[in-house]
Amino acid sequence: MHSQNLINVITDALPSLNKSETKVAQVILSDPDAATQSSIATLAKKAQVSEPSVNRFCKRFNAAGFPDFKLKLAKSLASGIRFVNRNVDPDDDVTSYTPKIIDSTINTLAMVRDKISHARVNQVVDKLIQAKRIYFFGLGASGSVARDAENKFFRFNLPVSSHDDVLMQRMLASTGGTGDVFFVISHTGRTKEVVEVAEIARGNGSTVIGLTAVDSPLADMCTVTLDVDVPENTDEYMPMASRIVHLVILDVLATGVTLRRGPDFLPHLEKIKNSLKPTRYRNEN
Amino acid sequence: MHSQNLINVITDALPSLNKSETKVAQVILSDPDAATQSSIATLAKKAQVSEPSVNRFCKRFNAAGFPDFKLKLAKSLASGIRFVNRNVDPDDDVTSYTPKIIDSTINTLAMVRDKISHARVNQVVDKLIQAKRIYFFGLGASGSVARDAENKFFRFNLPVSSHDDVLMQRMLASTGGTGDVFFVISHTGRTKEVVEVAEIARGNGSTVIGLTAVDSPLADMCTVTLDVDVPENTDEYMPMASRIVHLVILDVLATGVTLRRGPDFLPHLEKIKNSLKPTRYRNEN
DNA sequence: TAATTTACGTAAGTTTACTACATATATAAG
DNA sequence: CTTATATATGTAGTAAACTTACGTAAATTA
DSSP states (O other), rough: OOOOHHHHHHHHHHGGOOOOHHHHHHHHHHHHHHHHOOOHHHHHHTTTTHHHHHHHHHHHTTTTSSSHHHHHHHHHHHHHHHOOOOOOOTTTOOHHHOOOOHHHHHHHHHHHHHHHOOHHHHHHHHHHOOEEEEEEEEOOOHHHHHHHHHHHHHHGGEEEEOOOOOHHHHHHHOOOOOOEEEEESSSSOOBHHHHHHHHHHTTTTTEEEEEEEOOOOOHHHHEEEEOOOHHHHHHOOOOOOOHHHHHHHHHHHHHHHHHHHHHGGHHHHHHHHHTTGGGGGGOOO | OOOOHHHHHHHHHHOOHHHHHHHHHHEEEEEEHHHHSSOHHHHHHTTTTTHHHHHHHHTTTSSSHHHHHHHHHHHHHHHHHHHTTOOOOTTTOOHHOOOOOOOOHHHHHHHHHHHHHHHHHHHHHHHHHHEEEEEEEEHHHHHHHHHHHHHHHGGSSSEEEOOOHHHHHHHHHHHOOEEEEEEEESSSSSSSSHHHHHHHHTTTTOOEEEOTTTOOHHHHOOOOEEOOOOOOOSSSOOSSSSSHHHHHHHHHHHHHHHHHOOGGGGHHHHHHHHHHHHHHGOOOO
């Protein structure tokens, strides 16, 4: 199993902690890297609690003791994931908002990595393998995700198309049937048009796959749903990470399909790759 | 250079170590994970040396002492493992290829975060702020990136469009002039058509921004380039992380523009957000 | 072979972390 | 509202771990 990032675990547990534990958590989260280098005494002093409180805190998070906790914390920090404690401020400059945005995306991806259901991924790959035809549907920001998916999946040598036009989507959904897979992408899963389209497709016996939010109306309508629980962007400055997550999940699915197709399929992919060579300037490296 | 993996550093230094240091190194290298969890006493015993020898060994590798050394070792272990098996194997199953792909994307983003030039980002934001019109150009996978960019930047209340049609791109480039910004996206930066389009636009006095590879023909042609040095995908199974990187950089740019516009601009963004509400099913949360 | 440097270990000292216990605070019951 | 009980937090002592100082042994050089 994948070990969940300690920093996220602490953040999630924050509301359930008692007074002194909260103090310790805050000190650690405010500068996790410093925490890995300080002794139990310094940390206790910073958090204004006693040393045993720090020790108990560590044990609460399944560490053998303080040193073991520091070790685990260091490991979490090393995986390229940094804790983003602040959203972009109006007075941030390039040097601060750039890493903030990238870190926030990284964080979201790490969360998805730890929470995504492998069983579901497998189910979706199953459906995609069996598909005679795949339609990728998305509106707005999800429109470009759908388009990217088309660009990935046409390589599998089966009819694939993407659509961001609601009327087109309705028409295609109503003419679909067994063997057709409608892959519906939506961040909220609450856009009426999209949900209706899914319903129509479902009614005709098509397979409907949803890449959308948990417990959304769209999710309820699908044959299989890959639910992504990306925190809503409340902050005006914060860009939606869900597109990125969706794209990466589509990468995962494409990889799954490729692997299922087996090694005999690789020459086909190679052929597509090579087809682009004549369009490029030679690389001198 | 970036901080090298401690295990590699030790391996490299192996020939230059003296007797007891070699013993210590061998014990650590044989099971680095165990080393991070053992005390200086146990490690000394295993290596058949005295405790101070272990301590000196740690200091030789720029650690403050044994605990600090363990910390550094743990860090390189955490990031190292992920780097080592980051490629998808033909016999991987869902539980292994899913985290691999996500981790690989995370690693790429972390690299970009550390290497991206803030000065360049600032320059590009400058150009975008001054633009009277923005065209996003991209082909293939970059086509959907361009489309996503359009979806982000139209919010700034200025004429924005995206194009993935080479002929259309040529025509627009040839009619452009001062005040027009052509934002050209290309993973390789070597696609002839794209480079030519950039050249045409440049010739007419337009600003050409490139989101592309370092030292590529396209990069040479641009007014400002945001070079992204994403490792080429040699592995058939590995999806291109560059799209993701491009999208995130566009997020950064959009944020930069938003911040420059100042707080007076926020109501406008809010208005766009609210415009979607009637299209959605209510969220009961 | 002697001088000098480098390597290594012993033992003492110092820091660090843990445990057991006591007190305080909060919660529930009467 | 008081008492009982559980929970939370701190104090002090102890054990373990780590570091330093110093001395001896080995290796290197003159």
